[in-house]
Amino acid sequence: MSKRITHGSLKVSQELDNFLTDELLPGLDINPDAFWESFERVLDEFGPRNKELLAKRTEIQKTIDNWHISKKGSPHNHDEYVNFLKEIGYLLEEGDDFEITTQNVDEEIALVAGAQLVVPIMNARFSLNATNARWGSLYDALYGTDMISEEEGAEKSGPYNPVRGNKVIEFSKNFLDESVPLSSGKYADVTGFKINKGSLEISTSDQSFTELKDESQFIGFTGDSDNPSSILFKNNNLHIEIEIDSEDSIGKDDPANIKDICVESAVTAIQDLEDSVAAVDAEDKSLGYRNWLGLMKGDLKETFFKGGEEMTRTLNEDRNYSDKNGQEITLPGRSVLLVRNVGHLMTNPAILDGNNNEVPEGIMDAMFTICIGKHDLLKEGKQSNSRTGSIYIVKPKMHGPEEVKFTCDLFAKVEQELGLDPLTVKIGIMDEERRTTVNLKECIRVASDRVIFINTGFLDRTGDEIHTSMEAGPVVPKAEMKQQSWIAAYEDWNVDIGLETGFKGKAQIGKGMWAMPDEMLGMYENKSTHPEAGANCAWVPSPTAATLHAIHYHKVSVSERQEELISRPRADLKDILSIPLLENPESLTPEVIQTELDNNCQGILGYVVRWVDLGVGCSKVPDINNVGLMEDRATCRISSQHIANWIHHNLITENQVEETMKKMALVVDQQNAGDPEYIAMGPNFNGISFSAALDLAVKGRTQPSGYTEPILHSKRLQVKS
Secondary structure, eight states, X not given: OOOEEEETTEEEEHHHHHHIIIIISTTSSOOHHHHHHHHHHHHHHHHHHHHHHHHHHHHHHHHHHHHHHHTTTSOOOHHHHHHHHHHTTSSOOOOOOOOOOOOSOOHHHHTOOEEEEEEETTOHHHHHHHHGGGEEEHHHHHHTXXXXXXXXXXXXXXXXXXXXXXXXXXXXXXXXXXXXXBSSSOXXXXXXXXXXXXXXXXXXXXXXXXXXXXXXXXXEEEEETTXXXXXXXXXXXXXXXXXXXXXXXXXXXXXXXXXXEEEEOEEEEEEESSTTOOOOSHHHHHHHHHHHHHHHHTOOEEEEEETTEEEEEEOOOOEEEEXXXXXXXXXXXXXXXXXXXXXXXXXXXXXXXXXXXXXXXXXXXXXXXXXXXXXHHHHOSTTOSOTTSOEEEEEOSOOHHHHHHHHHHHHHXXXXXXXXXXXXEEEEEEEOSXXXXXXXXXXXXXXXXXXXXXXXXXXXXXXXXXXXXXXXXXBOOHHHHTTSHHHHHHHHHXXXXXXXXXXXXXXXXXXXXXXXXXXHHHHHHHTTHHHHTTOSEEEESSHHHHHHHHHHHHHSOHHHHXXXXXXSOOOOHHHHTOOOBOSOGGGSOHHXXXXXXXXXXXXXXXXXXXXXXXXXXXXXXXXXXXXXXXXXXXXXXXXXXXXXXXXXXXXXXXXXXXXXXXXXXXXXXXXXXXXXXXXOOTTTOOSHHHHHHHHHHHTXXXXXXXXXXXXXXXXXXXXXX
């Protein structure tokens, strides 16, 4: 533990104090003493409220547990259950209809539907990659993934394969035919482009000329009007750029000298301080805040070695074009960034209060990330993250409107203390806890003047589903969870409530992550359901995935789809409140139960060993079948709660779990055998990471809301000490 500096009643880690004084505050109209005085005032007002809200969570959960215990042996009565939830204040009465009134929202959030990246902010290289993923090469995304079959000589290994390259070009030109169609002919027949008196003139292989079917889709160009180096189109509010170069290795062999097709990809990105990072102390928090500061000031850079060559990554510049009349236009070169703070539960030893207690980490995040955001507001130029003067914070794991109101009040207080205009800070509400889902309209109501985002998060939502109904009975196997009636209703309900409260054209309605980063064909074949569901953003695991998912938003006009959905009946609350119970536990054979346990234990171990030993909060972890999955605390929460539920209802025993953990630890050790930083768990199974994984399973029922953070943070701090 580093030395602490005293500021009033606060005792601040020297590392965090130095970061604030030497890096964060220079250039702002705030001095260190004033900052810490403000922090104290905020903490004094909101620390006790934070504690009360957590106590209310615990009390509600105990009441629900006792109700289920009292009903054991009786068939589940839904109407009786709903009345009970209303009586205890879990399910609230809805108020009158309303629409959100949030102002000064960037069009990327309000109007543009597209892919959204979520990236661990403690890794500067990843943060830069995500921010720069606003634009992506379609040729590269197709060539390097399983989107293009390797059959018929189209292998992707080794040097450039022209057979594969031709398949990429064919796919890409078909994409142009669908997205920006010609009035006649196909892009495969195009031999050149020319801007003639403000119109795009397109020559073809039969010596004739054609034009766009919809001339308004031509936005601009670069280079000379008679010999342009790129052509810029727009479809469904997203841009497509054809890059032209007759001397390029690809362009020289193309009839129109097209060297690449660049598509607007990750329009927005969430820089994450929560589920995808392992931040447990001042050192970790300072690193995350430092990277957010670099992004907001625009000077973040990272030097690294790739293929033996030193490279330095910085933020992309904006992109300049001439419009059809020759006037200059500028498009952003970077994603619009949101930052995800932590929830209300955890505290952090970076700052101690007057009683030597760790301060709530969510309050600390609010003060620091908003203060850092002031640097972006001061730029007031085209290089700004927000061109409308807003700071965007996504807030996770809130339980109901009371907790959303707490966050809005906290943001208002921080705005006041830091000299910001009221409502500068916008809130993204993550709909991932059941008490928020069933009261979503009221959650939005209390944030109606600053909300810019709601989304569904199946993983955390499932973890909370299991934990909330822990005493009701054993739940279905994980593979059956997505077939339960509550999940489809939950996904529709989120869109229905968002549209009902006026999100169309004002805010984002989001969908969850594609968790298999190596299986892009699967993503392409499945993730079109998100824009079709009326969601104007959905999470992707990589810049490449963002480029490929962008294709879906060219195929589906989300704005038109939302207009169609506004009039449909709202999803049924009865379905949302249906509990995913295993109707006939005796039908599960010992072999099926053990297979489920093997899968859960392997997933927990593969993730936890990297979190605890290496401080990696999100990574591609091989599952039991060696398929790489993006794992974070949400996936771990499901697995740990599922095991805890089956232990509690006697489908498995704690001894069985421990023996399975040992067996699966050896599997995980083998999967990581090629990693020089990896610390094997077997054959002794006496390491901190193994004990963390075991605790998450056998102690899962007693963890607050079923969260993994308390155990993971405690074990990681052990390793660091």
